Amino acid sequence: xxxxxxxxxxxxxxxxxFKFVENLNETEAxxxxxxxxxxxxxxxxxxxxxxxxxxxxxxxxxxDIKAVNSSIEKFEQxxxxxxxxxxxxxxxxxxxxxxxxxxxxxADAVVMSEQLFFSHIDVDQPNSFMKDVLHCSECPLLVIPxxxxxxxxxxxxxxxxxxxxxxxxxxxxxxxxxTQLPTDIVYWVDKTDDExxxxxxxxxxxxxxxxxxxxxxxxxxxxxxxxDWSRKNKNTIFISGSYKRSGLSSILKKNFVEDMIKHPSAxxxxxxxx
Amino acid sequence: xxxxxFVCDGKNFSKAAFQFVSSLSENEPxxxxxxxxxxxxxxxxxxxxxxxxxxxxxxxxxxxxxxxxQGIKEFKEYCEKNQIEYRIHEESDTxxxxxxxxxxxxxxxxxxxxxxxxxxxxxxxAKSVLQQTLHAAECPIIVxxxxxxxxxxxxxxxxxxxxxxxxxxxxxxxxxxxCELETTIVYFNDEADKExxxxxxxxxxxxxxxxxxxxxxxxxxxxxxxxxxxTHKNAMVITGAYDRPGLSMAFKKSFAxxxxxxxxxxxxxxxx
Numbered sequence: 261x262x263x264x265x266x267x268x269x270x271x272x273x274x275x276x277x278f279k280f281v282e283n284l285n286e287t288e289a290x291x292x293x294x295x296x297x298x299x300x301x302x303x304x305x306x307x308x309x310x311x312x313x314x315x316x317x318x319x320x321x322x323x324d325i326k327a328v329n330s331s332i333e334k335f336e337q338x339x340x341x342x343x344x345x346x347x348x349x350x351x352x353x354x355x356x357x358x359x360x361x362x363x364x365x366x367a368d369a370v371v372m373s374e375q376l377f378f379s380h381i382d383v384d385q386p387n388s389f390m391k392d393v394l395h396c397s398e399c400p401l402l403v404i405p406x407x408x409x410x411x412x413x414x415x416x417x418x419x420x421x422x423x424x425x426x427x428x429x430x431x432x433x434x435x436x437x438x439t440q441l442p443t444d445i446v447y448w449v450d451k452t453d454d455e456x457x458x459x460x461x462x463x464x465x466x467x468x469x470x471x472x473x474x475x476x477x478x479x480x481x482x483x484x485x486x487x488d489w490s491r492k493n494k495n496t497i498f499i500s501g502s503y504k505r506s507g508l509s510s511i512l513k514k515n516f517v518e519d520m521i522k523h524p525s526a527x528x529x530x531x532x533x534x
Numbered sequence: 535x536x537x538x539x540f541v542c543d544g545k546n547f548s549k550a551a552f553q554f555v556s557s558l559s560e561n562e563p564x565x566x567x568x569x570x571x572x573x574x575x576x577x578x579x580x581x582x583x584x585x586x587x588x589x590x591x592x593x594x595x596x597x598x599x600x601x602x603x604q605g606i607k608e609f610k611e612y613c614e615k616n617q618i619e620y621r622i623h624e625e626s627d628t629x630x631x632x633x634x635x636x637x638x639x640x641x642x643x644x645x646x647x648x649x650x651x652x653x654x655x656x657x658x659x660a661k662s663v664l665q666q667t668l669h670a671a672e673c674p675i676i677v678x679x680x681x682x683x684x685x686x687x688x689x690x691x692x693x694x695x696x697x698x699x700x701x702x703x704x705x706x707x708x709x710x711x712x713c714e715l716e717t718t719i720v721y722f723n724d725e726a727d728k729e730x731x732x733x734x735x736x737x738x739x740x741x742x743x744x745x746x747x748x749x750x751x752x753x754x755x756x757x758x759x760x761x762x763x764x765t766h767k768n769a770m771v772i773t774g775a776y777d778r779p780g781l782s783m784a785f786k787k788s789f790a791x792x793x794x795x796x797x798x799x800x801x802x803x804x805x806x
Contacts, residue, residue: 263742291742347738365699366735398696399703422672425639429673433707461640464621468537468565533806 262368262434264290266335267360267393269297270327271380273334274373276408280527281371283410285344287437292346294335295363297356297378297389298328361396369434370401374524386521394517400430400531402497405524412495414443414470415526417516420457424501425465427531431499432469438497443470448478486516490525498526536564536708539637539644540609541651541667543571544602547609548647551678554800555645556616561711568609569623569637569644571652571663572602631670638671643708648677649797664794668775674704674804676770679797687769688717688744691789694731697774699739701804705772706743712770717744721751722789763796771801 266281268274281292332348339346349363364370370393378389386394394401414431418424432439445466447456456462456477466473500517520528540555542548555566606622613620623637638644646667652660668675690705692698706713719740721730730736730751740747752762775790793801 263739291738362732362735365696366732366739368703398700422639425672429642430707433704458636458640461636464565465537465640 262288262290263293265293265295265363265367265370267295267370267372269378270331272376273331274376276406277371277373277404278338279408280404282342285342290344292339292344293363294346294348295360296328296331296349357392357396360393361398364398367399369399370397372401372403374403374405374521386518394530400434400529403521403528409495411438411497412441414438414441415493415496416445416499418445418447421501423532426533427499427501430531431529439470442472444474444476446476446478486519487523490520490523493526496526497529499529502532536562536642538564539567539569539641541569541644541646543652544605546650546653547605548650550680550682551645551647552612554678554682559616559618566613566618566620567623567637568620569634570602570605631666634667635670635672638673641673643674643676644671645676645678648794649680668803674802676800676802677794678800683768685768685770686715687766688712688715689766689769689771690719691771691773692719692721692736697806700806701772701774704804705802713744716746718748718750724753759792763798766799769799771799773801773803774805775803
C-alpha cells in the first residue's frame with residue numbers, strides 16, 4: 261500500500277487531482293494524507309518586508325479558519341465516499357513548507373493541482389508557492405490538470421542525463437500499472453545529426469520496464485510548440501527529470517516544466533534526486 | 535523485469551555475489567550485466583607516482599588478461615547454468631569508473647562481492663576502490679559477504695534524515711518480496727534519552743510497506759557492533775550512506791564500512 265500526500269491550499273480544492281487519486285485507489289489501496297496549506301502561514305504568503313498590523317491579519321485568519329474547516333470537511337467526505345483511507349495533517353492551522361518537506365520524506369508521492377494551488381493570490385502558474393513545493397518535495401510529484409481524464413499514454417522527455425533516468429526509475433517503481441501503456445521516449449534535438457544519447461543503454465533498460473515502447477526524435481523547439489503539444493496529449497503522463505535550482509541543464513528542464521504547467525493538459529510526473 | 539549490474543574485478547569472480555543474484559531469479563526474471571573491472575585501468579589502482587617500465591607492465595598485462603578472460607568465462611557459465619539472461623560490458627579492456635557510472639545509471643541496482651572485490655590488492659587499496667565504486671554509483675548497491683546465508687530478516691539503519699528514508703524507499707520498490715520478512719528499524723544513538731526522530735511518520739510509512747515491523751533504539755560503539763551483528767546473521771541491512779560529506783553521513787559511512795568489512799551480512803546502500 262502506498263502513502264500519497266494530497267497537497268492543496270484551503271481556498272482551492274483540486275477536483276482533478278482527487279479524481280486521479282480515486283483512480284489510483286482502484287488498482288491499489290492507498291493511505292491519503294491531506295496536507296492543507298493555510299494562507300495564515302505568513303512565512304509563505306507575506307513578503308518579509310510586510311509591516312506587522314494585528315487587525316487585518318486577525319481578520320484574515322478568521323476567514324481562513326472557515327476555509328480550512330470547509331476544505332478539510334470536503335476532503336474527508338470525498339475520501340469516505342470513495343473508500344480511501346485518509347489522514348489530515350494535524351497541525352493544519354500552522355502548516356508550512358517545513359511540514360510539507362517532512363510529509364514528503366515519509367510518502368511515496370505527492371499529488372497536486374496544475375492550476376489551482378494558491379491561484380486566489382497569483383493565478384499565473386507556476387506561481388511562487390507552486391515553485392516552492394515542486395522544488396522542496398523529497399518524493400516524486402504528480403501535477404494534475406483540473407479537467408483530468410484517465411491516463412492512456414506515457415511520454416518521457418529524455419536527454420541522457422542522470423536526472424531523467426532517476427525519474428524514469430521512480431515512475432516504474434511507483435506506477436507499474438502504467439508501464440503497460442503506449443510509451444514514447446522523446447528526445448528533442450536542435451540539429452538533424454543529433455543522436456539520442458546512450459540509446460543502447462536506454463533501450464535495454466526501458467525495454468525491461470515498459471512493454472509498449474517507441475523512441476522519437478523531435479526536431480523542434482519544445483518551448484515554441486509546447487501549447488500545441490500539450491493540447492494533443494491530454495491523457496498523457498509526462499515524465500520529467502528535474503526541478504532543481506542549479507545548473508544550466510536543470511534550468512532548461514525547469515523552464516520546460518514551467519511551460520508545460522502554463523499550458524495545463526497532460527499530467528506531469530516530476531522527480532528529482534536532491 | 536529488472537536490470538541488475540554484477541560488478542567484479544577480472545581476477546576475483548565472486549561466487550557468493552553470484553549465488554545471491556541467482557537466488558533473486560526465483561522471484562522475477564532479469565537481465566544481468568557483467569561489469570568487470572580490469573586492473574589495467576591504471577588510473578584507478580596504480581598511484582600516479584608509479585614510474586613506467588615496459589617489462590613489468592607487459593607481463594602484468596598478459597597475466598591480467600588471462601585472469602580477466604577466465605572471470606568472464608566463469609560468469610557466462612554460471613549465467614547459462616542458472617538460466618539467467620546476461621550481457622558482458624563490451625569495452626571491458628578499458629573499463630573504468632566512468633563506465634561504471636553509466637552502467638549504473640541504466641540499471642536498477644548493482645551487486646558486488648565485498649570480500650573478493652580487488653582482493654589481490656592491499657586492504658587499503660581494495661577498500662579505496664570499493665568506496666569509489668559505492669560513491670560513484672547512480673543506483674543502489676548490494677555488497678554481499680563471502681558466504682551468503684538465506685535472508686530472513688531486514689534491518690533498516692534509520693536516523694530520520696532524508697538519505698536514510700530515501701534508501702528505505704528504494705529497497706521497498708526493488709525488493710517487495712523482502713517486505714514480508716521480519717523487519718527492524720534501528721536508531722543508533724549514544725544518548726539513551728534521545729527519542730527516535732519522527733517516529734510517528736516512519737511508523738506510518740513503514741507499516742504501509744512492511745508486514746512484521748519492530749523498532750529498536752541502540753547505543754552504538756565498535757564493541758557493541760560485533761555483538762549486534764552476530765545476532766543478525768541472516769539479515770540484510772539497509773543504509774543511506776555514501777552520499778555527500780557531513781557528520782551524520784560520516785557515521786553512516788563508517789557503519790556501512792564496518793558491516794562490509796565484517797564480511798558477515800549483505801548490505802543495501804542507496805544514496806541520492
